[in-house]
Amino acid sequence: MGKLLAITGKELRSYFVSPVAYSVLTVFTTITGIYFYVVISNFYTRFRQFEVYSQIYRNPELLAKVNLNELVVAPLFQFLVIVLIFIVPAITMRTVAEERKSGTDVLLYTSPLTTWHIILGKFLGSFLFLAILLACTGIFLGVVFYYGNPELGPVVLGWLGLLLIGTVLVAIGLFASSLTENQINAYFISFAIGLLLLITGWAGQLLSSNMGKMLTYLSINEHYKDLVRGLLTTQDLIYFGSFILFFLFLAKQALERAKWN
Amino acid sequence: MIEARHLTKRYGELTAIEDVSFDLRKGEILGFLGPNGAGKSTTMKILTCCLPATSGTATVAGFDLFRDPMKIKARIGYLPENPPLYLDMSVRAYLGFVGRLKGMSGAKLRGRIDWVVERCGLAEVKDRLIANLSKGFKQRVGIAQALVHEPEIIVLDEPTIGLDPRQIIEIRSLIRSLAGEHSIILSTHILPEVKTICDRVLIINRGRIVIEDTVDNLENSGKKLEEVFVELINKEERAESLSSEAH
Numbered sequence: 418m419g420k421l422l423a424i425t426g427k428e429l430r431s432y433f434v435s436p437v438a439y440s441v442l443t444v445f446t447t448i449t450g451i452y453f454y455v456v457i458s459n460f461y462t463r464f465r466q467f468e469v470y471s472q473i474y475r476n477p478e479l480l481a482k483v484n485l486n487e488l489v490v491a492p493l494f495q496f497l498v499i500v501l502i503f504i505v506p507a508i509t510m511r512t513v514a515e516e517r518k519s520g521t522d523v524l525l526y527t528s529p530l531t532t533w534h535i536i537l538g539k540f541l542g543s544f545l546f547l548a549i550l551l552a553c554t555g556i557f558l559g560v561v562f563y564y565g566n567p568e569l570g571p572v573v574l575g576w577l578g579l580l581l582i583g584t585v586l587v588a589i590g591l592f593a594s595s596l597t598e599n600q601i602n603a604y605f606i607s608f609a610i611g612l613l614l615l616i617t618g619w620a621g622q623l624l625s626s627n628m629g630k631m632l633t634y635l636s637i638n639e640h641y642k643d644l645v646r647g648l649l650t651t652q653d654l655i656y657f658g659s660f661i662l663f664f665l666f667l668a669k670q671a672l673e674r675a676k677w678n
Numbered sequence: 679m680i681e682a683r684h685l686t687k688r689y690g691e692l693t694a695i696e697d698v699s700f701d702l703r704k705g706e707i708l709g710f711l712g713p714n715g716a717g718k719s720t721t722m723k724i725l726t727c728c729l730p731a732t733s734g735t736a737t738v739a740g741f742d743l744f745r746d747p748m749k750i751k752a753r754i755g756y757l758p759e760n761p762p763l764y765l766d767m768s769v770r771a772y773l774g775f776v777g778r779l780k781g782m783s784g785a786k787l788r789g790r791i792d793w794v795v796e797r798c799g800l801a802e803v804k805d806r807l808i809a810n811l812s813k814g815f816k817q818r819v820g821i822a823q824a825l826v827h828e829p830e831i832i833v834l835d836e837p838t839i840g841l842d843p844r845q846i847i848e849i850r851s852l853i854r855s856l857a858g859e860h861s862i863i864l865s866t867h868i869l870p871e872v873k874t875i876c877d878r879v880l881i882i883n884r885g886r887i888v889i890e891d892t893v894d895n896l897e898n899s900g901k902k903l904e905e906v907f908v909e910l911i912n913k914e915e916r917a918e919s920l921s922s923e924a925h
Contacts, residue, residue, distance in 0.1 A: 423778035427764070434766045524762035524823070527726045528779040529751040677730055 420530055421538040428512065428542025437507070438546070445504055446553050452496050453557045460488045490567055493557065494575040498641060501583050502615060506607040508546055509590025510600040512539045513672065517598035526676055532669050540591055540665060547583045551576065578644030581657040586611050588664035595671040679704050679831050679861040680725065685734035687720050694720040695885040698734070702831070705858045709876035710865035711907065717885040718865035719759055722833050725863070726756040739830050752781060755829035759836055761820025765809035769800055769819055772808060773826050780827035790826055798822040798852065814845040821849070825856070832856065834864045838871060850875055869904050881910055 432438040464480075471480045516522040525535055558576070561567055586607070593607035594600075618636025640653040680702035687694040695717035702708050710718040723729040725738060727747040736743045739753045764772055770791060777787040795804050798818045803811060808819060817837065824832055837853065838846045854875055856862060866872060872879050873893055881888040888910050889896070896906050 419783055420779055420781065423775060427767075427775055430771075431764075431766055519762075519765075520758070520760040521762040521764055523728060523756075523758050523760075524776065524779070526728050527751055527754070527756045528776075529748045529781060530779060531748075 420528075421534050421541070424535060424538025425541040425545070428539055429545055432508075432542070432546050437511070441504060441507055442550060442553060445500065445550060446556075448500060449493075449497065449554060449557065453493060453560075456489050456492050456496075463488060489561055489565075490558075490572055490575060493554075494579060494641075497554065497579055498582055499615075501579065501586055502608065502611040504550075505547065505583055505586035506590050506593070506604045506611065508550075509543050509587055509607060510594055510603040512543060512591055513594040513668075514598050514600045514603045517675070518600075522676075532672050532676075536591065536595075536665055536669050536672065540587065540668075543587045543591065544584055547587055548580065551579055551583065554579075574644045574649055577649075578641050578653075581644075581654075582641060585614075585657055585660045585664070588661045588668070592664045592668040592671060595668045595675070680736065680738050680863075682721075682725065682736040683734055685721065685724055685736060686732050687717075687724060687729065688732045693885050695724075695882075698882075698885075698887055700880055700887065700890055702861050702863055704861050706877040707853065707857045707862045707864060707875055709872040709879040710863060710882055711867065711869070711872050711879050712865075712882035712888075713867060715884075716882045718882055719835055720885075721882070722756070722835050722863065722865060723758075726754055726833055727751055728756070728758075752827070753830045755824030755827065755832045757820045757824045757832075757834045757837055759839075761816060761823070763808050763816060763819060763823075766807065768807055769804045769811075769822075770795070772819065773822055776823045777826045782827055790828065794822045794826050797825070799848065814841050817841055817845070817849070821852070830861065832860050832862045834862065836866055837864060838866070838868070869907060881907060883910075 467480055471477050513522075516525065554576075558572060562572075589610045590603070590607040593610070594603040596606060597603050614636060616636075618639055640656045643650055643653055680700075682701075683699045685698040686696050698717070698721055700708075710721065712718050720729065724731045724743070725736060727743065727750055731743070738750045741749045741753075743750065764775070767775065773791045773794060774787065777783075777790060782790065795801055798821055800815065800818055800822060803815055808816065811819065817840070821834070821837060824834065834853070838849050841849060850871065853862065853864065857877075864871075864875065876893060878890070878892045879896070880890045
């Protein structure tokens with residue numbers, strides 16, 4: 418365990434020593450901030466509109482239709498899913514590829530470590546960085562809660578869902594990184610796989626047959642929709658869990674094959 | 679400490695080493711001598727469990743290469759041709775990391791790091807980032823990481839390559855001082871190095887062992903080691919081209 422945590426510690430420290438962490442965090446929060454502003458402005462406009470309607474029709478109930486969760490939180494989370502698909506590969510692309518390129522993987526292979534030590538240690542390091550990244554979105558949620566009154570459940574679960582999706586993307590990124598020594602390559606492979614998981618949802622909707630159902634099941638969005646609405650099902654947890662384990666296992670295989678070449 | 683028997687490594691059609699057998703005795707310094715591409719690094723990678731052999735067996739520190747690689751890895755220190763340095767860490771942080779990878783921790787690790795830093799002459803740079811070190815210091819850090827976990831066996835692949843003459847002398851005396859408590863294999867193609875440091879030497883060429891003997895014995899015939907080396911290499915290459923002509 419100590420060995421695994423040693424690797425995690427090194428990975429995390431390494432993130433914050435390099436400019437990558439800071440550019441990723443900056444880009445991420447800036448883009449999210451801009452989108453947040455757009456969404457809030459939109460909400461405000463709608464709110465004003467419905468204020469007028471509720472006065473005209475003497476129906477205060479109408480105002481309740483401008484739902485903060487629906488108009489702000491849910492779009493924000495959906496947006497963040499897409500941003501994660503772009504950003505997580507940038508976090509994970511160097512995890513294995515760089516070690517291979519600089520020759521430091523020899524140190525790992527000649528130390529008394531199992532491949533799982535290496536994979537899980539790196540996975541945990543990237544995961545913690547992801548958690549820090551998502552924690553930065555807390556500021557936007559903080560603003561919403563301070564000025565408004567959204568439902569807590571969907572917000573908490575939506576955030577958890579983002580963490581789960583991000584973790585799946587981390588596992589994919591780790592696998593992609595273990596296939597190559599070129600970081601750019603690693604980025605594109607993991608980005609492509611992440612995008613594929615998103616797109617299968619759209620394809621699944623177009624095909625109504627069993628194939629369509631299967632594709633829909635594979636899509637990330639399908640399982641995320643429940644979480645955004647405030648629903649946590651075991652089916653969703655199993656989906657995320659199995660993808661994470663699957664890609665971690667693939668990463669382990671890729672690492673061992675390269676080592677025993 | 680090491681018993682290698684008939685180690686062979688093939689990459690498809692290419693044979694890197696063939697039928698390599700030798701012993702490393704406790705406390706001695708064994709030199710691998712040979713031209714570039716002879717198979718010295720390959721043999722070392724196999725002994726340190728970095729690379730699997732195509733065939734053959736070896737016992738390292740009493741453990742079998744295939745059955746107990748973990749136990750071997752805990753007892754062996756390895757400096758590859760390119761030292762595996764993390765450039766974004768300080769010297770001390772790096773050695774701490776290596777120590778933890780090998781299973782050390784706590785006060786024992788800290789004490790060991792101090793010892794290794796002192797022994798390898800890294801005291802003045804111990805808090806500097808490895809990226810900012812000169813080649814000589816980087817090489818010393820590379821040697822330090824091979825020592826930090828008190829290994830029984832140390833494998834050094836061209837430890838003095840690229841160093842200036844003064845650094846070379848320092849590293850050689852460091853290596854010599856480690857013998858006895860540690861058993862060392864060192865590879866080089868610098869003949870004077872073999873003479874000054876090694877107890878015994880293995881001459882390797884084109885993946886095969888040409889001869890295994892003590893330096894004194896090889897020079898006994900009155901010839902210098904350089905001559906013996908060139909002669910043996912030429913003799914072997916001539917024999918090989920003759921046999922390939924015959925086919």
